[in-house]
Amino acid sequence: MSFRCGPCDRSFDSDKALQQHARDAPAHAPSFNCRPCDRSFSSDEALQQHLQDAPAHAPSFNCKPCDRSFSSDEALQQHLRDAPAHAPSFDCEACDRSFGSEDALYQHLRDSPVHAPSFNCDDCDRSFNNEDALRQHLRDSPAHASFFDCAPCDRSFNSAEALQQHLRDSRIHQQDTETSLDIFFSSFPTFDYDPSLPPATSYASLQKHKGWRRGSAASADAWARYQEALESELHMWYGAENDLTAWHALCRAIGVKPLPRTCEQCEETVRRTHVNIIDLIEWGRSNSEKKVQTFRDVAELRAYTKETRKIFSNTLDEEDGNVVLRHLLRKIFKRP
Structure with missing residues (x-):
């Protein structure tokens, strides 16, 4: 019987001889290899000693930006801390400049004329140092003046208020224009209506002319139509x-x-004002430059209204009363 050693391709007469051969032959000695070096060692201790001592196996701590290696992490950190190439950089992208500290960058942004806040007028392609200057430019520059045209007159005005004032004051726009009150009073052919008189005066004359008695159907119908005309004038x-x-x-x-x-x-300015609504309508119709009389409180307004019979009875304080004067309505004949 033959006992073969496969690696050596040798045969032995007994298993004991084969085992002796496997134990003693140099070819079968344990091998501990260092793959990076392609070297073998007879023991693990020898391999570990090699890994520990060989410079090629020393731990490496690399700085990728510099492509440099260091033998310890402390050395790498020292390099990152001290090397000018790794100093923190605070960049101003607009200027393509870098600063060594955040404070230096902020000072640059604050003081450099390039970074001064700019308030631009897109229409003029001009810039201003502050918002107030821009607003003044928009307000005063002729290039930004708004024009409000009166087509019949072929005239332009620089504000809606000026146009409305023109329409109210110009005789050209009054010659053929009848208001709601004019239409109401003119509906009585036998009544000599004078548009220049206050509405309350004209209505009192109409009552006298027609001989209406309080509570009569004709009087009630005329009063209702008169109040509707007043409300229409308010909107106008x-x-x-x-x-x-x-x-x-x-x-x-x-x-x-x-x-x-x-x-x-x-609204905040006028809502506490006590004024007679009919007086306001008269002011609109008369083109008067004199301001309307106001009163200290509701009691004074109530006394004036009863004395002059300048009564406006519509309830514009309802949701559908979308007119500025609804904020001035006061209860005259019925206390709250």
């Missing part, structure tokens, strides 16, 4: 409460100067 002279021009007309009537800039500011 003062307009809707979301219209700044309407609010400015009201403010001019009661002498508010300077004119507030928004509808909300106008």
